[in-house]
Amino acid sequence: MEEVTVAVPGIALNVLLTGPADGTPVLLVHGNCSSADFWRPLLRHLPPTLRIVAPDLRGYGRSETAPVDATRGLRDFADDVAALLDEPDLFPALAPGGAVTVAAHSMGCGVAMHLLIDHPGRVSSLLLEAPLSPYGFGGTRDLEGTPTSPDFAGTGGGTGNPDFVRRIAEGDRGAEGPTSPLTVLRTAYVADPASLGEDEQLLLDTVLSTAIGDDNYPGDSKPSENWPGMAPGDRGVLNTMAPNHFNVADDLVAVAVKPPITWVRGDRDAIVSDTSFFDLAYLGSLGAVPGWPGAEACPPQPMVSQTRAVLDRYAAAGGAYRELVLENCGHSPHVERPAEVAAELLKLV
Numbered sequence: 276m277e278e279v280t281v282a283v284p285g286i287a288l289n290v291l292l293t294g295p296a297d298g299t300p301v302l303l304v305h306g307n308c309s310s311a312d313f314w315r316p317l318l319r320h321l322p323p324t325l326r327i328v329a330p331d332l333r334g335y336g337r338s339e340t341a342p343v344d345a346t347r348g349l350r351d352f353a354d355d356v357a358a359l360l361d362e363p364d365l366f367p368a369l370a371p372g373g374a375v376t377v378a379a380h381s382m383g384c385g386v387a388m389h390l391l392i393d394h395p396g397r398v399s400s401l402l403l404e405a406p407l408s409p410y411g412f413g414g415t416r417d418l419e420g421t422p423t424s425p426d427f428a429g430t431g432g433g434t435g436n437p438d439f440v441r442r443i444a445e446g447d448r449g450a451e452g453p454t455s456p457l458t459v460l461r462t463a464y465v466a467d468p469a470s471l472g473e474d475e476q477l478l479l480d481t482v483l484s485t486a487i488g489d490d491n492y493p494g495d496s497k498p499s500e501n502w503p504g505m506a507p508g509d510r511g512v513l514n515t516m517a518p519n520h521f522n523v524a525d526d527l528v529a530v531a532v533k534p535p536i537t538w539v540r541g542d543r544d545a546i547v548s549d550t551s552f553f554d555l556a557y558l559g560s561l562g563a564v565p566g567w568p569g570a571e572a573c574p575p576q577p578m579v580s581q582t583r584a585v586l587d588r589y590a591a592a593g594g595a596y597r598e599l600v601l602e603n604c605g606h607s608p609h610v611e612r613p614a615e616v617a618a619e620l621l622k623l624v
Contacts, residue, residue, distance in 0.1 A: 276318070278337075281330075281365065283358035289337035290359065291325055293318070296367040298326035299376070299624045303355060304390075305329070306381030306405075307512060308443070308456075308492065310336030310481040313380070315611040316474055319362065320617035325624065328365050330356060333385070334486035334512070342490035345431075345507070345514030348521040349382070353389035360397055373568070374399035374534075376624045381405050381547065381606065385516060388523050395532040400623035404539045405547050405606050408581040411518030413554050416574050418584040421525060423573050424501040429555040431507025435493025444487040448479060451508040456482045462551070466543040466605030502568050503555055524585045532552035533594030537619050538577065538586065540605030541611065549577045 291311045301321075303314050311329040330345065332352050341349050360375065361366055362368020369375065377398050379387035384406030391398045392619040410420030413430040413451035423429070438454040450457045457479055461468035464478075471478060487497040498504065508515035514520060545552045552558065557575035559567025567573065586596045599619060601608050609616040 279364070281362055283355050286333050286341045286355060287339045288333070288355060288359070289331040289466065290365065292327070292365060294323060296326065298324050298368070300326045300366050300369050300373075301328070301378065301620070301624060302356070302359070303327060304327040304377065304379040304383035304386050305332065305335070305481075306379075308482050308485045309380075309478075310484050312336065312477055313481045313607075314609065315477065315486045316613045317617055320613045321620070324440060326366065326368070326486045330359060331484075332356075332383075336481065336484045339490060340486040343494070343511055343515060344509070345494060345511055345517070345520050346509050347391065347515075348523070349385045349513075349515045350389050350393070352386045353393060354387060356479060357390055357394050357397070360394075361449070370394065376400045376402075376620070378402040378620055379404065380609065382407060382512075382516060385521060385523070388527055390444060391534070392523060392526045392530055396532055398534050400534045401536045402539065402620050402623055403536060404608055405541065405544055406538065406582060407516055407547060408529040408576065408578045409522070409524040409585045410581050411521040412513075412516040412578075413423070413556065413576055414518045414580070415576050418577065418581055420518065420522060420581060421424050422518060423556065424499070425577050426497075426499050426501060427517055427519045428499040428501035428506045429573070431496055431505075431514040432489070432494030432511050432557055433496030433505030434509070434553075435513055438488060440493055443483055443485050443492075446483055447501050448483070448561040463545045464607050466541060466603060466610065469565040470611040474610070502566055502573060503564055524588075527585060528588045528592050531587065533592070535590070535623065536586065536594065536596040537623060538582065538598045539601065539616060539619055540598070541601050541606065541608050543603060544606045546606045547578050549579050550575060551578060554578070
């Protein structure tokens with residue numbers, strides 16, 4: 276696998292590149308607190324005939340760090356990725372304006388949704404792995420994405436665990452306590468920590484590559500009179516997914532060019548779930564966050580059910596999708612079950 280630096284407007288991205296120049300083009304978009312190296316367990320199961328491009332998003336891996344304007348949702352990342360499609364050294368066989376297969380993980384799925392919406396015709400097929408809801412992360416109560424409070428309290432930069440953030444900044448590689456990056460990798464990214472295998476330290480490297488600060492991860496926040504006392508800010512990564520900044524449901528349904536979508540998820544996903552351990556409303560219902568005002572005022576976000584409802588609308592509007600649920604699998608199916616995810620991806624190329 277080759278590693279190259281590509282200049283896109285305003286930033287230089289590190290890109291992993293493999294496959295022949297005339298190979299079928301595939302773009303891989305990683306998620307939050309990871310990098311392109313997080314795809315390596317999957318890459319071993321893909322044939323050498325594919326032309327695979329896997330960038331480190333800004334502020335991750337070995338790409339440059341640049342501010343993230345959360346008021347644009349995930350579009351800062353999506354614009355960076357879109358610029359790569361027109362780089363002839365990356366996709367030499369791709370005709371101008373041509374389309375590629377896109378596979379994305381977690382937050383990266385939101386980047387891919389923006390890519391599809393803003394650049395119709397550039398995505399030939401789409402694999403969404405453990406995607407955040409098209410209504411964003413947290414702060415909505417029903418299948419239509421209705422906000423639980425006017426200021427979307429309980430979402431955005433203020434929801435990042437301060438000790439986890441500190442330990443990333445310090446490069447902590449230990450396993451002491453539930454907020455160490457290694458413990459989070461073992462308990463939240465996968466259902467079975469043994470599935471990390473010999474890749475564990477490499478995957479930990481991707482978590483620790485995350486740029487820390489108000490302009491990156493986790494982002495800033497604002498005080499709120501609503502539980503739990505904070506609302507999303509306008510800078511940084513977690514705010515890009517707050518539902519006031521990221522709500523692409525209607526745009527996704529209305530997109531003119533509707534590529535086929537495969538949605539892959541694990542049935543034990545701790546992060547993206549209707550009972551997510553990263554949703555403060557769900558944690559409040561368990562008594563883990565004090566003062567929860569109750570299910571009527573602040574119910575947990577039905578993340579998976581929202582995604583299914585939006586994709587049903589996508590299909591009714593002329594698109595097509597299929598949902599694949601992997602049993603005893605967590606948030607990273609391509610790490611835990613790489614052969615199965617590779618098989619699904621190959622059906623799309």
